[in-house]
Amino acid sequence: MTVKVGVVGAGMIGADHVRRLTSVVNGAEVTAVTDIDTDRAAEVAASAGARVAPSGREVIGAADVDAVLVASWGPAHAESVLAAIDAGTPVFCEKPLATTIEDCVRIVDAETRHGRRLVQVGFMRRYDAGYRAMRRAVAAGEIGTPLMAHCAHRNPTVPESYHSEMATHDTAIHEIDAVRWLLDDEIASARVLRPRRTTRRFDHLQDPQVMLFEMLSGARVDVEVFVNCQYGYDIRCEVVGETGTVQLADPEQPLVRSQGRAHTLVPQHWKDRFGAAYDLEIQEWVDSVAAGRAAGPSAWDGYAAAMIGDATVRALHSGDLVGAGVGDRPDLYERAADET
Template sequence: MSELLGVAVLGAGHMGADHIRRLDRGVSGARVAAVADPDTRRAEEAVAGIEGVRVHEEAEAALDAPGVDAVLVASPGPEHEEALLASFARGLPVLCEKPMVPDSAGAWRVVEAEARLGRRLAQVGFMRRYDAEYLRLKALLDSGRLGRPLMLHCTHRNVSSPPGFTSSMLVDSSLSHEIDAARWLLDQELTAVTVLRPRPSATAPQGLVDPQFVLLESEQGALVDVEVFVNCGFGYQVRCEAVGESGSARIGEDRGMQVTGGGDTRLEVPQDYLVRFADAYDRQVRAWVDATRSGGVTGPSAWDGYAAAAVAEAGVRSLEGGGRTPVVLAPRPQLHAT
């Protein structure tokens, strides 16, 4: 493909606006062709200074806009299924932010729709697979130098939760990245989830179960524990330690800028996921654009999006009902066979 890839961006909120900027300034081979958001004023602000972009209130109008070759979905999760199916109906490749679809039934409908097409069109935005540290850890585990992986110890902390954030969203929104990262790092499906409730932090909004401690079990007996704390107050931190039979490796140590002044030295902690994973987002979108321009699809698949949704659903059931909850997955389609 010699022409620039024309991308319709669905959603112009925090994530969508960042992707619009990235496509316009940080990724070669692509351009923003259309943007859809119910808040058209917000969309107009996001595309200010970008020539040739059409702003629409409705997603399907953006998909049908002239010059659209592919779609980047950054709208709220409940809107993703409709956007994906509409893109498939038009034969448009899609990069869909996580969660692909919040519920496993809807995610499975996406998997089935893609399977009926007989070719992959969807890539799911689990950007940690493109982070330099995660890539190094994955390569180390695959090399066998740590022996068989036995455990992953993970931390996921946010400064504060947005308005309307619920206890279940710690599992089906925040934890979804750890779910996918664990499946990818271990190259195994997850089979059970247990969510424990430490005493709530005084910094958490009234009624929010925060933090949570999650135990994930893999099909080959590895264990993954995750601390999810979305109102820690001091910074955005994501860490992972892999423990194998003959060694361990840890990523995500604080690596911010060191500032000295006023008689002390401090290390700046990232306050936002767009700061901590800026390079990973860049790599992810570049890989998607390059693959799409060459007629292919790469990265996390619709199956990965479905599996993450199924594990998260089991986690929400554990949170609400207590105890260990099995994960039930449908048979994997041949299109997504490993």
């Protein structure tokens, strides 16, 4: 079976997913593309041999669309996702699930009413081989009960449009999801430290930031976010348990010895670091649609990330400890032990 995918949003990330569905992933074809920029939509649709649709309305629920991929701008996500749930159509939604808590709640409620999962949210760390091996080690009890995690998310630079709240919503959001998943635990509260700023920053930007999370279990997580670290795109993570620790591997790179140094290259872009994870994410989504089941990060995970993100931003501004208040996970979102 070939899964026919309708794509809502043909910007950079949408176009990249269309390319992935068309020329990387097995078992899918793009049948319809829409974007508020119709020229753009036409161009991307042409690259995939798909039709152009005037709006999401003509994509979601259409006869030639088995599943929907939402990659429009954030504020438009909720409308498409809700329409997909309404149509009973599986939907992959790029992060964020929605830009307001209210919309996230609305989606979770709609899907819960629907009675089975349709939504997968684009937290692609769960598809990275390194993170998966870490999670296997934690789940296998190799380090005992997790007590702490130390993370860092470093980018070489960001454009001037990047502001301090984006350190949470665009950057640490990946760590927020990853530690929830690695520790199989929920974030209860956040505090944000403001270290000395890099002078290579823009004046409006607090960079770096250190985010401190307490999990429901009492485990503690610290996340360094440093988006102008200059030297590369570097993701670090260590989980410390009662009997041991497990540490994310650096990307596999040959060791070169020359000019008095032994060195490996540090990736410069998230596409280099997580390209394979994006591919696998979409492949597994397509496979799950074909198999008639939903897997991966859920609407609940998208909602929780939104709640925690909001708390983190409030913590950044106030300097105080801020509760995340995620609440109880509906039964629909109970995760099998071996699941992504």
